[in-house]
Amino acid sequence: MATEGKVGEVTPRRRSTPWLLAAPALIWLVVFFVIPMVLLGRESLRSGGIGNYGDVFTGYTAVFRRTFWYALLATVLCVLLGYPLAYYIAMRARRARNVLLALVVLPFFTTYLIRTISWVILLSENGPVPKVLRSLDLLGQSSSIIGTTPAVVGALAYNFLPFMVLPIYVSLEKIDPKLLEAGPDLYASGWRTFRKVTLPLSLPGLFAGSLLTFIPAAGDFVNSTFVGGTSTTMIGNVVAENFDSPGLRPEMSAISFVLMAVILVGVLVYARLLGTEELG
Amino acid sequence: MTPRISRRELIMRAGALGISVPALGAILAACGGGGGGGSSRSLSVLNWPLYVEDDDPDTSPTLKAFTKATGIAMDYRAEFDDNGSVYLKYQPDLAKGRGIGFDIVTPTSWMAARMIREELVQPLDLSRIPNAKNIRADLANPEWDPGRKYSMPYAQGQVGLAYFPDKTGRPLTSAADLLDPAFKNRVTLLSEWRDTVGLFVIDAGVDPAVATVDDVKAGIAKIREARDAGQFRKIVGNSYVNDLITGEVWVAVGWSGDVASLKAADTPDIEFALPERGAMSFVDTMVIPVGAANKAEAEEFINFLYDPAVSGPLFEKITYVSPVNGATAAMSPEAQANPFINPPAGSKLYEFRAFTPTEEEELEGLFAEATQL
Amino acid sequence: MKQRLSRLALGGYSILVIVYLFVPIAVMVVFSFNKPRGRRNYEWNRFSLDAWKDPFKYENLRAAFVKSLEVGLIVTLVAGVIGTVMAVSLVKYRFRGKGFLNTLIVMPLTMPEVVLGFSLLNLFVLVDQQRGVLTIVIAHVMFCISYVATTVKARIRGFNWQLEEAAADLGATPWQTFRRVTFPIIAPGVFAAALLTFALSLDDFTITYFVSGRDRTFPLEVWTEKQFPPQINVFGTLILLAAVVLSVAGMLNSRRRTARSKP
Numbered sequence: 058m059a060t061e062g063k064v065g066e067v068t069p070r071r072r073s074t075p076w077l078l079a080a081p082a083l084i085w086l087v088v089f090f091v092i093p094m095v096l097l098g099r100e101s102l103r104s105g106g107i108g109n110y111g112d113v114f115t116g117y118t119a120v121f122r123r124t125f126w127y128a129l130l131a132t133v134l135c136v137l138l139g140y141p142l143a144y145y146i147a148m149r150a151r152r153a154r155n156v157l158l159a160l161v162v163l164p165f166f167t168t169y170l171i172r173t174i175s176w177v178i179l180l181s182e183n184g185p186v187p188k189v190l191r192s193l194d195l196l197g198q199s200s201s202i203i204g205t206t207p208a209v210v211g212a213l214a215y216n217f218l219p220f221m222v223l224p225i226y227v228s229l230e231k232i233d234p235k236l237l238e239a240g241p242d243l244y245a246s247g248w249r250t251f252r253k254v255t256l257p258l259s260l261p262g263l264f265a266g267s268l269l270t271f272i273p274a275a276g277d278f279v280n281s282t283f284v285g286g287t288s289t290t291m292i293g294n295v296v297a298e299n300f301d302s303p304g305l306r307p308e309m310s311a312i313s314f315v316l317m318a319v320i321l322v323g324v325l326v327y328a329r330l331l332g333t334e335e336l337g
Numbered sequence: 338m339t340p341r342i343s344r345r346e347l348i349m350r351a352g353a354l355g356i357s358v359p360a361l362g363a364i365l366a367a368c369g370g371g372g373g374g375g376s377s378r379s380l381s382v383l384n385w386p387l388y389v390e391d392d393d394p395d396t397s398p399t400l401k402a403f404t405k406a407t408g409i410a411m412d413y414r415a416e417f418d419d420n421g422s423v424y425l426k427y428q429p430d431l432a433k434g435r436g437i438g439f440d441i442v443t444p445t446s447w448m449a450a451r452m453i454r455e456e457l458v459q460p461l462d463l464s465r466i467p468n469a470k471n472i473r474a475d476l477a478n479p480e481w482d483p484g485r486k487y488s489m490p491y492a493q494g495q496v497g498l499a500y501f502p503d504k505t506g507r508p509l510t511s512a513a514d515l516l517d518p519a520f521k522n523r524v525t526l527l528s529e530w531r532d533t534v535g536l537f538v539i540d541a542g543v544d545p546a547v548a549t550v551d552d553v554k555a556g557i558a559k560i561r562e563a564r565d566a567g568q569f570r571k572i573v574g575n576s577y578v579n580d581l582i583t584g585e586v587w588v589a590v591g592w593s594g595d596v597a598s599l600k601a602a603d604t605p606d607i608e609f610a611l612p613e614r615g616a617m618s619f620v621d622t623m624v625i626p627v628g629a630a631n632k633a634e635a636e637e638f639i640n641f642l643y644d645p646a647v648s649g650p651l652f653e654k655i656t657y658v659s660p661v662n663g664a665t666a667a668m669s670p671e672a673q674a675n676p677f678i679n680p681p682a683g684s685k686l687y688e689f690r691a692f693t694p695t696e697e698e699e700l701e702g703l704f705a706e707a708t709q710l
Numbered sequence: 711m712k713q714r715l716s717r718l719a720l721g722g723y724s725i726l727v728i729v730y731l732f733v734p735i736a737v738m739v740v741f742s743f744n745k746p747r748g749r750r751n752y753e754w755n756r757f758s759l760d761a762w763k764d765p766f767k768y769e770n771l772r773a774a775f776v777k778s779l780e781v782g783l784i785v786t787l788v789a790g791v792i793g794t795v796m797a798v799s800l801v802k803y804r805f806r807g808k809g810f811l812n813t814l815i816v817m818p819l820t821m822p823e824v825v826l827g828f829s830l831l832n833l834f835v836l837v838d839q840q841r842g843v844l845t846i847v848i849a850h851v852m853f854c855i856s857y858v859a860t861t862v863k864a865r866i867r868g869f870n871w872q873l874e875e876a877a878a879d880l881g882a883t884p885w886q887t888f889r890r891v892t893f894p895i896i897a898p899g900v901f902a903a904a905l906l907t908f909a910l911s912l913d914d915f916t917i918t919y920f921v922s923g924r925d926r927t928f929p930l931e932v933w934t935e936k937q938f939p940p941q942i943n944v945f946g947t948l949i950l951l952a953a954v955v956l957s958v959a960g961m962l963n964s965r966r967r968t969a970r971s972k973p
Contacts, residue, residue, distance in 0.1 A: 066802060067802055067803055069803045075800075076799075076805070076807075079799040081795065082792040082796035082815070083811065085851060085855060086852065089833070089852040090817070090818050090826075092833060093832065094817075094829065096833065138727050138730070139727070141723050141724060142724045144720070145720050145721060145724035156957050157728070159957030160957075162905045162906070162909055164731050164732060164734070166953060167735065168912075168913060168942075169913045170932050171942065172735070173734075178753075183753055215731075219906065219909070223861060224860070224861050224864045226902065227898050228864045231895070231898075247713060247716065261864040261867040261868070262865075268816065268860055276822040276823065292822075297822065297916075300824050313821055313822055316821075317817060317820040320820040321813060321817070321820065
């Protein structure tokens with residue numbers, strides 16, 4: 058598999074170099090993330106000890122499953138929507154590239170809440186979308202869009218699309234055009250070139266994009282609150298709703314750690330599958 | 338800039354407000370020396386939205402009158418959105434005895450009870466609040482703050498059924514209407530469990546003030562059953578109002594003030610019904626947090642609000658129920674007849690008793706299970 | 711012919727996706743011209759220019775918006791730099807502890823925001839740190855490092871580090887090497903990460919709520935504004951216009967530069 062040159066890592070001349078480079082970010086994360094997490098860990102063991110973690114597995118499995126399912130669907134949707142777009146911007150739109158990238162990110166400079174409410178306005182009973190769908194007989198008179206799984210997944214995918222597009226774009230844009238020209242020269246079809254050259258080279262971007270979509274989606278609660286209903290609760294809703302009760306906080310803390318652990322395991326598996334050496 | 342007023346002026350105006358001279362002396366002393374016109378005094382208040390005209394100290398007649406009369410500049414923030422999140426945000430500081438930058442906050446009674454229990458608030462100097470005697474008899478002695486040593490009610494409202502008669506086809510009269518299959522998937526409940534479950538407890542014939550944990554559990558069980566059957570569109574907080582506006586929902590458990598404001602503007606055909614068996618009432622309560630920099634000013638403000646001549650016009654505008662005796666007399670005839678502002682005598686309004694932390698935890702957990710999982 | 715068709719299809723599909731991205735934005739712009747019946751801008755009532763004539767009517771919105779911009783710029787700078795440098799370290803070097811670092815940078819993303827926010831608040835209270843712009847910046851940088859590092863890593867992967875060696879062999883100092891060899895190649899990744907970071911910081915509500923003390927950012931104002939005046943939509947539209955103008959200017963500028971540099 059041809060790449061720009063020697064892939065791989067360099068053995069640092071001085072042992073301290075990589076650590077020095079990583080130091081600022083590392084220190085920031087240790088002080089402002091790890092330490093708070095240790096405090097949270099203590100909280101999760103309060104009034105119930107390790108049993109709190111056991112409770113998570115008995116009481117919340119359905120919500121967890123639903124959450125991961127939604128996040129997965131949203132991520133896949135983002136790939137389907139975002140990859141072609143990223144490809145187009147990277148490969149086909151040399152001149153308008155920056156404008157297009159800006160267009161992708163611009164919607165996200167308006168507040169999350171405004172965007173979600175705009176969807177509510179569109180998808181709710183008095184809004185245009187149900188009316189149109191009903192006139193086309195695609196929606197029953199008594200069913201609605203708000204409160205359904207597609208609504209929540211669609212809103213999730215919408216809100217995380219730039220996080221999929223941008224990483225894929227940056228890794229596609231890097232590909233040497235000569236490599237792509239080599240394909241047809243060797244009688245490979247466009248699709249074959251894509252499959253054997255482009256796609257593998259874009260895997261780091263695809264991996265990054267999937268991470269930046271799936272993980273935050275799994276912890277989200279805003280979309281489910283506004284366009285969801287009583288049967289679309291995600292784990293983020295449970296935690297956000299109940300974290301303020303001192304009595305339930307240990308359990309909610311335990312849930313958060315379980316969420317983190319499951320996601321990390323999933324990410325490791327995914328990294329293996331894609332064959333990227335991302336996690337060490 | 339606050340006007341510098343002379344001591345003499347201050348005494349005259351204080352007299353008009355009903356502040357006695359000894360109390361005034363205490364206030365002046367607290368201002369840091371009795372000499373001359375007061376230093377610039379200020380007061381920082383964190384309150385719920387729509388509890389004061391325009392939510393703006395510069396245009397609200399009530400707040401302007403207060404500043405004019407006392408020289409105290411108001412820093413008024415209508416940012417109290419939800420008991421839980423405010424508690425979560427400020428409890429760490431208060432538990433350490435540190436101030437949070439506000440002199441008055443207005444949690445709902447059950448949260449005020451918790452704050453008192455956890456010693457996050459300061460006792461009131463009732464000698465600075467002579468108007469406290471104007472408090473309505475039914476609010477004067479809650480079990481969680483007998484004698485009102487730490488808290489004074491700000492406003493009272495009701496929890497009832499907000500609905501669109503043309504959608505439901507009939508007037509609603511009972512909490513059981515929430516479970517009517519004809520309204521399947523068109524009903525929202527409040528995520529505030531006391532308000533929602535309370536309606537069902539009342540409907541079962543139990544007075545929430547003496548309800549046992551099992552009575553509450555029975556109410557929660559009913560909700561859970563209906564939810565499993567898909568009866569409820571959502572179980573949410575403040576955003577239920579949006580669902581009423583967008584037409585998603587025909588019936589909602591809602592707060593009286595919200596519905597009054599909806600009826601006045603966004604959705605004129607909405608109706609608000611208190612179940613015949615009885616409804617829940619809520620009382621948002623003023624407390625002075627630990628570490629407040631302007632305690633005396635806060636007490637002066639509370640005293641100001643308990644003047645019926647002030648309370649009447651204020652509550653007429655904000656369409657909630659005043660905790661002050663005599664406020665009704667100071668309102669216009671329309672307001673006096675307005676059930677949001679002056680519920681008819683004999684209305685059955687209830688509040689839950691104070692639960693112990695263990696009971697609270699259990700019930701919260703059960704409600705969470707019933708509504709979220 | 712087949713190639714042209716597939717190109718057209720790709721182009722069309724991409725335009726559709728962009729249109730889809732802008733659907734709620736269009737709603738937002740349209741509703742900035744609405745005069746809602748009551749306090750909430752949820753249903754179309756009638757056309758009005760009132761909000762546009764008086765966009766700064768709500769002083770708190772304007773002040774909050776400016777604050778959000780300030781915070782956003784600082785956060786983008788700080789997170790951009792330390793995240794990029796971390797990303798370079800993680801991709802370039804082989805060293806023990808790399809797996810730990812790679813996992814660490816992903817972990818903040820996995821925690822629900824309310825938990826992150828509250829835990830950070832607890833830390834600040836513990837050490838008696840006053841809440842304000844500083845704590846907001848600290849919190850935002852904390853979760854943005856993950857986004858920056860992940861995005862830039864994707865860009866650097868596969869970089870031929872021998873180019874750097876070659877530059878050094880030709881007498882370039884490490885700084886010159888970085889400036890002329892490494893950075894131009896990773897720049898698009900850094901730029902993309904910067905865009906994402908700025909958007910995230912501008913957008914964040916939950917974490918900011920906990921670590922903000924009395925300061926108000928734009929999302930905080932919008933979220934707790936029980937009434938949604940059309941002025942909020944006006945703000946959103948203005949941001950949009952500003953950003954479009956900036957990017958078009960940027961595009962024209964780079965066109966000019968490429969034209970000039972053509973032999």
